[in-house]
Amino acid sequence: xxxxxxxxxxxxxxxxxxxxxxxxxxxxxxxxxxxxxxxxxxxxxxxxxxxxxxxxxxxxxxxxxxxxxxxxxxxxxxxxxxxxxxxxxxxxxxxxxxxxxxxxxxxxxxxxxxxxxxxxxxxxxxxxxxxxxxxxxxxxxxxxxxxxxxxxxxxxxxxxxxxxxxxxxxxxxxxxxxxxxxxxxxxxxxxxxxxxxxxxxxxxxxxxxxxxxxxxxxxxxxxxxxxxxxxxxxxxxxxxxxxxxxxxxxxxxxxxxxxxxxxxxxxxxxxxxxxxxxxxxxxxxxxxxxxxxxxxxxxxxxxxxxxxxxxxxxxxxxxxxxxxxxxxxxxxxxxxx
Ligand SMILES: [Fe+2]
Numbered sequence: 001x002x003x004x005x006x007x008x009x010x011x012x013x014x015x016x017x018x019x020x021x022x023x024x025x026x027x028x029x030x031x032x033x034x035x036x037x038x039x040x041x042x043x044x045x046x047x048x049x050x051x052x053x054x055x056x057x058x059x060x061x062x063x064x065x066x067x068x069x070x071x072x073x074x075x076x077x078x079x080x081x082x083x084x085x086x087x088x089x090x091x092x093x094x095x096x097x098x099x100x101x102x103x104x105x106x107x108x109x110x111x112x113x114x115x116x117x118x119x120x121x122x123x124x125x126x127x128x129x130x131x132x133x134x135x136x137x138x139x140x141x142x143x144x145x146x147x148x149x150x151x152x153x154x155x156x157x158x159x160x161x162x163x164x165x166x167x168x169x170x171x172x173x174x175x176x177x178x179x180x181x182x183x184x185x186x187x188x189x190x191x192x193x194x195x196x197x198x199x200x201x202x203x204x205x206x207x208x209x210x211x212x213x214x215x216x217x218x219x220x221x222x223x224x225x226x227x228x229x230x231x232x233x234x235x236x237x238x239x240x241x242x243x244x245x246x247x248x249x250x251x252x253x254x255x256x257x258x259x260x261x262x263x264x265x266x267x268x269x270x271x272x273x274x275x276x277x278x279x280x281x282x283x284x285x286x287x288x289x290x291x292x293x294x295x296x297x298x299x300x301x302x303x304x305x306x307x308x309x310x311x312x313x314x315x316x317x318x319x320x321x322x323x324x325x326x327x328x329x330x331x332x333x334x335x336x337x
Contacts, residue, residue: 095140
């Protein structure tokens with residue numbers, strides 16, 4: 001029987017898969033690309049144009065709009081008077097979708113299987129035998145600030161547990177719309193990933209009696225971040241064009257900013273890791289999660305399912321099931337490598 005661990009009530013004493021080693025990135029080789037060097041130094045890197053601007057704007061953006069409008073809740077892409085939370089499916093942080101089988105929409109699978117995106121992860125890990133996450137995406141429409149979780153304030157976090165201090169996961173997102181300084185989008189605390197381990201080593205005395213979270217996440221408070229600022233880390237919001245991809249170390253402090261302007265922010269989260277780091281049990285759970293249309297956390301191997309997958313309001317497979325190419329089917333585990 002397949003057992004699902006859920007993000008909302010995860011209480012394991014250690015992070016998922018803590019008994020296994022972490023995969024190592026393919027660094028230090030003569031053919032190591034510059035972007036991989038930048039990634040290691042800064043904890044993130046933007047790779048330009050993994051998808052053409054035309055495809056981002058003419059296929060991915062309208063597909064995101066179709067997905068939102070298709071719920072028939074009142075949202076209309078071209079009518080700002082309908083840009084209201086009551087007209088949209090349930091989400092977090094002003095447009096982060098982790099239910100309604102978002103991870104399995106056709107356009108999301110098309111993004112996950114874009115050859116240049118897959119190739120980035122192949123180069124990063126030094127293998128073609130990868131497995132992919134079922135994580136969500138952002139379809140953020142400008143909304144009144146009081147309709148946005150936390151009044152649209154920054155929510156700095158890392159996506160690894162304090163008890164997993166080494167590099168264990170690398171996340172990514174495909175940016176779909178123009179993304180400048182006033183637009184919503186990824187903010188990163190440049191260089192923080194390389195200090196993550198040291199922070200927790202030096203702050204063991206602050207470990208609360210109930211322990212830090214063992215699920216892969218840590219929410220940072222501003223007074224904790226001062227330690228990073230004192231060591232030279234600075235907030236950066238990388239400028240991104242439609243079709244650009246950003247990779248970041250899951251330990252990097254980051255958050256998705258809500259749009260300050262009247263521009264929307266669309267992005268699909270994509271994460272691959274070597275499939276050799278998955279147990280047979282995890283492989284079975286992943287295939288079952290796919291069949292049910294569940295969304296999962298970022299880590300493609302040591303994942304748990306996102307909250308509210310079985311909530312009474314959630315709808316599995318609100319749209320026709322996706323057509324997925326051979327590479328994608330292998331990355332799910334539907335067919336073997
Ligand atoms: Fe995150």
